[in-house]
Amino acid sequence: MLELVPKPQFTVVVPPKLIQEGYLVNFTNAWPSTMTHVRGKTFRVEAVNQVPYPRGYIIPTGDYRDVDLSNGQGTFQESFYPTRSQSLFEVALGLRPGNYLVQFYIPATRSIHNLEYAGMTPDVTSATKVYLGARKPEDSPPEDTRIKMYLVMDLEPLILRVFVLPGVDYEKCVLDFTINKCDLREIQPTDAERLKAKVIRYYDELKFG
């Protein structure tokens, strides 16, 4: 009849999905010496601005399109990269449902998701290796994006290879991008701040082994 709900002993706080104002970010020393504007540095995020930008591509079955996030006027270039050295663009990628896969390359032709044994490289011309390292729409739905990319000025081109699996004639592949523009200010961090900072690794650190 009557229930007194006990006071909760703790509450669960879900952290924001994107970098927020006031956050700290730390770029590792693995970033190349040509990128001294970020290499080994720690920044405080002074301001953020989220820019949604959905992109749709109708692609024939069994075919693929490269989506190049770097800047330029090329057919496949989307010009997402920052042009200021004090900017970090955190790009969240949501994949709308469809019969397709996405593979990641940086720079062009160099996959992020190789295995260590020779030949174990994603390959859209192979019936089996097309699935190696590929992400499916259900891996990162737009309402719960799980794929994030971190772009800074002068980073090599990051390429998304969108491959339509065998099926009926064509598929529409809709990539829901949210570009979280972060304005950075360099700081000299204390040890506590360095521990708290979000670590942003260079892509080579994902290609170990």
Added chain:
Amino acid sequence: MPSLTVTANTVAQPIAAQRLDRVHRPTSLVMDNDAGAGDRVIRIQDIFTPAVSNGVPVPVLTTVDRFRQTVPIGDMINLDEDDLKGIKCLGSLNVISDVIDADCHITVGYETE
């Protein structure tokens, strides 16, 4: 859910224009040939220009038939969401007939998702 009524025509009649970030799904289709002058073949057409891809460097305007139904003279066919399940237009949603007939009316309801 929006809908539009058009008359039977041999030129594709646009129902919903292409959305780059969405697809159109027909959810109802009423083909009223009660006063028509003969049997009519009605099709749903998907019209779009694909993206540049590895295999198709110069894409062209493409038309794909997504549905076909013969509507006998003096008859009316009413299809609902279950009947139309699985039909998806990647580009613009259109209807077309085999003969021009001002007395044959087609009403299409659709959702954009």
